[in-house]
Amino acid sequence: MSEFRVVGKSLPQIDALQKAIGETTYVSDIVLPKMLYGRILRSPYPHARIRNIDVSRAETLPGVKCVITYADTPGVKFGPRSEDWTILADTKAIFEGDEIVAVAAVDEDVAEEALELITVDYEPIPGVFDPLDAMAPDAPLVHDDKPGNIAAEFSIQAGDVDDALKRSHFVHEARYFTNQVYQAYLEPMGAVAQTDASGRLTLWVGTQIPNMMRMSYAKALSMAPEDIRVIVPDYGGAFGAKMENNSHLVAAVLAKKSGRPVKVINPRQDDFIAGNPRVPMYIDMKVGVDSEGILTGKDVKIVGGNGARTVYGPAIVSTACYRVDSLYRFKHVRAKGYTVYTNTIPTGCFRGFGNSQSTFALESSLDAIAEELNIDPIDLRMKNAIGPNEVSVHGWKIGSNGLRECMTKAAETAQWSDKRSQKKPFRGIGLACCNHVSGNRAFAREFDGGSGIIRVGRDGRVTLYHGESDMGQGQKTAFAQIAAEKLGISLEQIDVAVVDTDVSPFGLGSFATRGTTIGGNGVLSAATEAFRQLAGVAADMLEASEDDIVAADGKFFVKGSPEKYIPFKEVANQASTSRGGAPLIAVGSYIPPTQLPDPVTKYGNISPAYPFGCHIAEVEVDPETGEITVVNFVAAHDVGRAINPMATEGQIEGGVVQGLGWTLMEKMVVENGHLVNPSFLDYEIPGPLDVPKITPLLIESIEPEGPYGAKGIGEPALNPSMAAITNALYNATGVRILALPVTAEKMLSELHKLRADK
Amino acid sequence: MKTRISVTVNGEKHDLEIKPNRTLSDLIRIDLGLTGTKKGCGQGKCGTCTVLLDGKPVNSCLILAPQVNGKSVVTIEGLGNGERHPLQRAFAEKGAIQCGFCTPGMIMTAKALLDQNPHPTEMQIKEAIGGNLCRCTGYTKIVDAIDAAANIVSDSTVETGGRDV
Numbered sequence: 001m002s003e004f005r006v007v008g009k010s011l012p013q014i015d016a017l018q019k020a021i022g023e024t025t026y027v028s029d030i031v032l033p034k035m036l037y038g039r040i041l042r043s044p045y046p047h048a049r050i051r052n053i054d055v056s057r058a059e060t061l062p063g064v065k066c067v068i069t070y071a072d073t074p075g076v077k078f079g080p081r082s083e084d085w086t087i088l089a090d091t092k093a094i095f096e097g098d099e100i101v102a103v104a105a106v107d108e109d110v111a112e113e114a115l116e117l118i119t120v121d122y123e124p125i126p127g128v129f130d131p132l133d134a135m136a137p138d139a140p141l142v143h144d145d146k147p148g149n150i151a152a153e154f155s156i157q158a159g160d161v162d163d164a165l166k167r168s169h170f171v172h173e174a175r176y177f178t179n180q181v182y183q184a185y186l187e188p189m190g191a192v193a194q195t196d197a198s199g200r201l202t203l204w205v206g207t208q209i210p211n212m213m214r215m216s217y218a219k220a221l222s223m224a225p226e227d228i229r230v231i232v233p234d235y236g237g238a239f240g241a242k243m244e245n246n247s248h249l250v251a252a253v254l255a256k257k258s259g260r261p262v263k264v265i266n267p268r269q270d271d272f273i274a275g276n277p278r279v280p281m282y283i284d285m286k287v288g289v290d291s292e293g294i295l296t297g298k299d300v301k302i303v304g305g306n307g308a309r310t311v312y313g314p315a316i317v318s319t320a321c322y323r324v325d326s327l328y329r330f331k332h333v334r335a336k337g338y339t340v341y342t343n344t345i346p347t348g349c350f351r352g353f354g355n356s357q358s359t360f361a362l363e364s365s366l367d368a369i370a371e372e373l374n375i376d377p378i379d380l381r382m383k384n385a386i387g388p389n390e391v392s393v394h395g396w397k398i399g400s401n402g403l404r405e406c407m408t409k410a411a412e413t414a415q416w417s418d419k420r421s422q423k424k425p426f427r428g429i430g431l432a433c434c435n436h437v438s439g440n441r442a443f444a445r446e447f448d449g450g451s452g453i454i455r456v457g458r459d460g461r462v463t464l465y466h467g468e469s470d471m472g473q474g475q476k477t478a479f480a481q482i483a484a485e486k487l488g489i490s491l492e493q494i495d496v497a498v499v500d501t502d503v504s505p506f507g508l509g510s511f512a513t514r515g516t517t518i519g520g521n522g523v524l525s526a527a528t529e530a531f532r533q534l535a536g537v538a539a540d541m542l543e544a545s546e547d548d549i550v551a552a553d554g555k556f557f558v559k560g561s562p563e564k565y566i567p568f569k570e571v572a573n574q575a576s577t578s579r580g581g582a583p584l585i586a587v588g589s590y591i592p593p594t595q596l597p598d599p600v601t602k603y604g605n606i607s608p609a610y611p612f613g614c615h616i617a618e619v620e621v622d623p624e625t626g627e628i629t630v631v632n633f634v635a636a637h638d639v640g641r642a643i644n645p646m647a648t649e650g651q652i653e654g655g656v657v658q659g660l661g662w663t664l665m666e667k668m669v670v671e672n673g674h675l676v677n678p679s680f681l682d683y684e685i686p687g688p689l690d691v692p693k694i695t696p697l698l699i700e701s702i703e704p705e706g707p708y709g710a711k712g713i714g715e716p717a718l719n720p721s722m723a724a725i726t727n728a729l730y731n732a733t734g735v736r737i738l739a740l741p742v743t744a745e746k747m748l749s750e751l752h753k754l755r756a757d758k
Numbered sequence: 759m760k761t762r763i764s765v766t767v768n769g770e771k772h773d774l775e776i777k778p779n780r781t782l783s784d785l786i787r788i789d790l791g792l793t794g795t796k797k798g799c800g801q802g803k804c805g806t807c808t809v810l811l812d813g814k815p816v817n818s819c820l821i822l823a824p825q826v827n828g829k830s831v832v833t834i835e836g837l838g839n840g841e842r843h844p845l846q847r848a849f850a851e852k853g854a855i856q857c858g859f860c861t862p863g864m865i866m867t868a869k870a871l872l873d874q875n876p877h878p879t880e881m882q883i884k885e886a887i888g889g890n891l892c893r894c895t896g897y898t899k900i901v902d903a904i905d906a907a908a909n910i911v912s913d914s915t916v917e918t919g920g921r922d923v
Contacts (some may be wrong), residue, residue, distance in 0.1 A: 016850035019858030021842065022794020022834030026859065029793035107788075109777070184893050186798045186806055186859040236796070236859030237893050268799040472857025472894050646853040646899075653896035654856065680803035680891065688884040688897040 005552065006487040007708045010646035013477045014491060015234065023280045024234045027206045028265045030192045036065055036104040038254045038264035039111040040247065040701070041118050042274060043093030043100055046343040046673025050091055050100065050120060057117040058103055063110035066258035067103050067118075071255055074222035080212070080244050082151060082310035084143055087220055087249045094121065094142055095308035095343050096673055097273030099246045099519070101612050103624045104262045106255040108351045109404045127343035127632050131305040132282060134340045142341035149341040150590035152305040152314030156322045158393045159332030164297030168288030172369050176361040178722075180280040180305065181666045182272060183350050185471075187236025189275060190265030193251035194673065201228045201252055206235025208242050208469045209509030210499050213446065216244050221252060232499040238385030238471035239658070240349030240511065241276055243311065272678035276348030277668060279316045279339075280305040283361040289369050295384045297332035298325060300358070306339045307346035309653055314339045315443060316347075320354035322602065324362050326392035326610070327403075327435040329385040333393055343673050345393060349511060355436060356719045360740065363432035363723035367730060378407050378416065381433055388701070395595070395603040396610065398710075400701035402638030403433065403612035408622065409697050410636035414616040420731070426623050427631075428732025431616040432723035437607035438712035439514030441594035448523030450514075451589035454483060454530040458576035458583065460569030464526075465497045467507020468519040472648040473714060475515045479523045481643050482707050486527035487534070488551025489568055505587075513712030516643060517609050518592055520707035525588025533584055534568075537575045541566050592705065608705040613637040615656065615724035618692075622757040626748025628664055630692040630725060640703035640711030652696035652717045659721020661686040763827040767792070768836025774823070774889045779866045782818035782826055783807040786833055794834035798891070805890030808863035815870040817889070834862035837869060844910040845869060845903070854903035856862045856894030864890045877913040880905065 012354040018024045055067045070088045079085040081674050088099050105111040128134040128142065134149040142149055165171050191205035201223065207213050219227040235242065249530050251264040263607035266274070282303045288296035304311035321335035352359070370377040386392055388401035410431065411417065419429045441448045453465040464483050470476045476496040484491050497504065506521060535549035538556035542549070542564070550559045557565035575584045595604035618632040635652050642648040665684050669676040677683045726737040735750040742750075760775045767790060774789060786795045786809065791866035795818060802817040809818045810832040818831075837843045845865045848854070855861050864887060871878055871886040878886065883904045884897070890898060 010853070012850045012853070013855060016855040016858070017842065019844065019855050019861050020846040020849045020865065021838065022792075022862045024858060025793065028797065029787075031791075108784075109779075184891075186804060186857065186891065186893055187796070188798070235857070236798075237857040239893070268801065307920070467896075472859075474856065650853045650856060650895055650899055653898045654894045655896075657896035658893070679801055680799050681801060685891060685893060686896075687889075687891060688887050688901065691884075691897050694896060694898055 004485055006481045007643055009644065011477065011481065011491055011644060013474050013647065014480055014496065015476060026187055027190060027192065027204055027233055027235050028187055030190065030204055030233065030263065032194060032261040035261040035263055036258055037105060037108045037111050038102055038104045038251055038262045039115055040099050040264065040270065041101040041115045042252055042270060043089065043096060043098040045093055045122055045124045046096045046129065048093045048122040048124045050089060050093060051123055052121040054119040055099060055101060058114040061110065061114050061117060063106040064114045065104050065106065065260065066254050067101065068253050068257055069101050072257055076219065076222055077145040078216060078220040079310055080216045081312060081314060082113060084309045086247055087253060095345055096675060098308065099250060099346055102250045102254055104258050104338050125239055127673050129342050129670060131340035131342055132302050135303065135338065142343055146341055150338060151310050152317040152339040154321055154337040155528050157334045161297045161299045161332045161334040164332035165286060165288040165378060166294045167298060169291040170369065170372050171286055171288045172365045173286045174365060174738055176283040176285065176364065178357040178360055179740050180277050180347065180668045181350065181662050182275065182277045182668055182683060183239040183241035185237030185239060185241060186326035188266040188268055188271040188302065189242060189245050189247050191248040191251045192261060192263045193255035194261040199227065202231065203228065203248060204231050204233055205253060206238065206242050207232055208238050208471055208511055210469065211467055211506045212509055213244055214501055217249060220249050230501045232469055234488055235471060240353065242471065243348060245276065245351060268680070269678045272683065273345060273675050276311045276346055278350035279313050279347040279354065281320060281357045281539060283358060285361045285365055287362065287365045287369065289373065289737055293373050293375055293380050293383050295330060298330055300335045302335065302337040304337065304339050305344065305347055306341050307344050308341060309346045311346045311724045313347050316349065316354040320358040322394060323355040324358045324435065326386060326394060326396045327433060329386055330393045344670055345675070351655065351718045352715050353512065356722070359432065359434050359719045360722040363720060364726060365473065367430065367727040368736065378411055381407060389680065395605055397605045398610050399705055400640060400703040401610070401612060402699040402701035405615040405699050406636035406638055407433065408610060409699065410614045410616045410634045413697060414618065414632065414634040419618065426621045426732050428728045428730065429616060429618045430724055430727025430731050431614060432720035432727060433614045434612065434716050434719035436513055436611050436712065436716040436719060437606050438609040438611060439592060440512040440515035441606040442597050443512055444508045445596065448594050449589060449591045450507060450518040451587065452523040452526035454526045454586045456530060456534065456572045456575065456584040458573055458581065460572040462489065462494045463497055464494055464523060465504045466519055466523060467499060467505040468515045469499060469510040471510060473651060474548050475510060477647060478516050478520060478643045482520050482523050483527040485708065486524060486531055489554050491556065495673045513611065513715045516710050517706050517712050519591060520587060520710060523588035524707040525590050526586050527588070529588045530584065530586035532576060533586060534571050538566055538571045541571065541574060544695055547698050592610050609703045609711040611638055611711040611713060611716045613720055615720040617724040617728040619725060619728040619732050619745060621729065625749060626744040626751060628729065628742065628744060628747055630660055633692050633694045635694060635696050636699055637713060637716060638699045638701050638711065639713050641697045641700050641709035643710050644706065645653055645698055648698055649696040649715055651713045653694050654723050655717025656694050657691055659718045660690070660725065662740060663722045663725045664741055664743065761824055762849045763823055765826045766830040768832055776823050778822065778824050780823040782821040782823060786818060792833050792835050796859055796862060798823050798859065805867065806860055806863040808866045809891065809910040810866055810870060813868045813870065813873065813923060834865060837865065844907040848907040852903040852906055854895060854899040860890060860892040864892065872908055872911050876908060878908060
């Protein structure tokens with residue numbers, strides 16, 4: 001890594017000190033002149049007809065400036081994937097938390113008081129709450145025009161699975177269940193909205209997809225996309241959740257009607273009941289293997305809960321159907337996925353995007369297969385792991401691939417062999433692997449790519465504009481490091497502009513672990529063009545050929561003669577001065593060599609780069625109480641190249657802990673459509689005392705398609721955690737966990753069952 | 759009905775006329791405009807609103823304004839006294855900040871810990887920040903940062919702003 005001066009360095013996030021001193025303005029901190037505070041009245045029933053709404057008392061409460069119902073909205077149906085959304089409910093509430101009425105008032109207390117003065121006459125009707133129940137022929141319909149409550153179906157097939165499984169030495173078959181969990185970012189969702197005299201709308205919103213959101217919202221508001229400006233200030237975490245949400249649109253409608261800026265921030269309970277948590281899935285999986293331990297085929301049926309309207313459920317279920325197939329050298333695979341409406345909270349993206357669910361299933365199955373064949377779980381995976389420069393069963397062109405090295409290094413660090421062979425009672429060690437994408441061509445169908453704009457001012461200050469999103473993962477810093485490296489300057493000389501759809505490039509956004517690879521390549525392209533222009537100016541100043549100009553340490557010089565240099569600032573000054581004061585502007589773009597999958601076979605290379613990983617967990621179980629302690633965790637990830645090793649480790653540590661929370665603690669308890677635990681008091685996420693020692697290992701396979709060799713890390717950081725822990729639990733106790741989460745109570749009852757069976 | 763209170767925040771005395779049900783977090787964020795203190799749950803469970811009340815860390819969303827009458831509050835903005843407090847620098851330098859929404863509360867809790875115990879063990883650090891949630895980092899680098907800051911603080915007496923700190 002010594003070849004680089006900025007890339008590959010563990011530098012602090014460029015905005016970290018600002019955050020540490022409390023001077024960062026998050027979305028929920030924004031205050032505008034004459035701003036009102038909005039609140040949403042939500043349905044207390046999971047399924048109810050709305051017979052009448054009386055807002056008259058709320059409207060006359062002093063301090064209330066605006067009340068809106070469905071009639072105040074454009075009344076169009078819209079949605080990012082399926083047009084089954086309305087901003088406020090019309091004649092029927094379809095989940096507990098559904099938006100019914102909203103108010104804007106001079107302060108939050110008045111807004112809350114106003115909600116209590118609204119009377120809604122509901123007629124509760126039978127609902128359906130579990131996706132399997134919702135598929136029954138006589139199930140109540142969530143949407144009258146969606147027969148069978150089917151939101152989407154997905155099929156994929158390659159090879160001849162039936163034949164492959166028939167000829168297998170052993171076929172492992174199981175039903176897995178992965179539950180609905182909440183992303184639990186610390187800043188709740190919300191937005192500030194303002195309209196100007198021309199009717200143009202500005203939204204300040206914490207979102208991973210500013211540009212795509214604008215398209216969805218244009219339809220919802222019956223506006224032209226260019227009349228909506230989305231600005232993305234700093235915001236407090238997302239993990240997949242912060243895409244489209246009605247709270248933003250409610251703010252927009254309130255602002256339009258009241259003529260004043262309106263801030264709507266979900267109170268935490270609202271966020272629990274009307275955010276967009278993880279898609280719960282039933283996964284029926286068959287995996288075959290021959291007597292040598294070579295995987296023969298995989299057949300899977302998945303039923304995923306969409307909730308009451310479609311966020312990204314169908315794309316998540318389809319991802320669960322096949323992404324994990326490209327982890328190994330499968331030749332015969334088949335999957336059928338159903339995304340099913342229920343009268344529950346609409347589900348959406350959460351780190352892993354369906355691949356985490358199916359990774360839990362497949363990696364649990366492989367653990368069982370290894371035991372059946374009496375081979376080491378690592379050996380089983382080594383025999384089957386896809387390698388570098390191979391093409392997977394679905395046409396994915398794997399570039400660099402450090403999967404085997406991940407396994408080897410993780411095993412060494414965790415002392416795998418010793419701990420497997422010298423097993424202690426109620427202590428166990430388990431592992432799981434994962435693959436993922438760095439961008440998903442199948443997600444946004446219009447185009448794929450990333451771009452950047454670099455502005456170099458006459459003062460030498462460099463500003464980078466991008467169209468992705470920094471939700472806290474450090475995207476801005478990674479981009480700044482990529483640009484600084486190319487321009488030969490330090491991180492302090494670069495500002496990364498706030499994403500603003502009026503100014504920034506049209507980025508697809510931060511999801512599918514695409515930011516660093518695809519967005520980063522766009523930034524690198526812009527920086528390369530900026531360097532080309534600056535080098536031309538420097539060449540004139542140095543009376544040398546442009547091709548011989550080098551930039552490093554804030555200087556331009558002729559290759560081999562670093563002592564005769566011109567400071568970056570002087571070159572920038574000259575570039576601007578010679579152009580009548582114009583800043584130097586460089587635009588760059590990256591179009592990845594990906595393919596839109598075939599509509600029938602889904603065959604096609606969907607990502608420019610594929611990250612891999614291997615997690616090893618060590619656990620202890622208290623046989624008297626069932627209490628589970630994760631005592632040690634090793635997480636090895638092929639990240640291509642770590643643009644910022646410290647930040648990459650931070651991604652891994654955070655991902656592992658989210659996986660640990662999902663496996664052992666987190667559960668949205670829904671009873672007849674009612675969420676029983678909509679608060680951090682009753683929905684526990686890991687705290688510092690729940691976290692074991694985590695050792696992240698960065699495996700740098702140097703991806704040819706990645707900027708400076710980088711691949712993504714966001715989602716793979718979590719994907720294998722669940723199965724690593726449950727496989728360790730099996731090793732510790734002989735209890736095979738097929739459904740998440742496994743709480744102490746559940747472990748204890750499984751231990752009792754195991755003893756009774758003996 | 760409003761009530762009059764007098765409270766010192768970051769060394770500055772404020773005489774305020776406020777509703778008796780005003781929470782300390784809203785007083786700080788809305789009435790005084792100090793938005794460094796965050797509001798993550800409003801139920802005293804996430805710790806993002808942690809401030810020091812007479813030197814002790816409290817969830818400011820659970821404290822009503824009249825309860826702070828005559829008392830002294832220090833928020834994240836009052837730490838450091840013009841200079842960055844070692845905790846603030848260590849959090850930034852050690853990678854303990856991702857989205858940063860938990861950071862001010864986390865730092866205030868850590869500050870109270872180091873005031874009481876300049877040489878905490880790893881377990882003591884984890885116990886002290888047990889009421890502060892972070893969803894991004896997995897806590898490892900936060901614990902490292904507090905440990906690093908402890909070494910700096912105990913090596914030199916650092917003025918930390920706010921009259922009573």
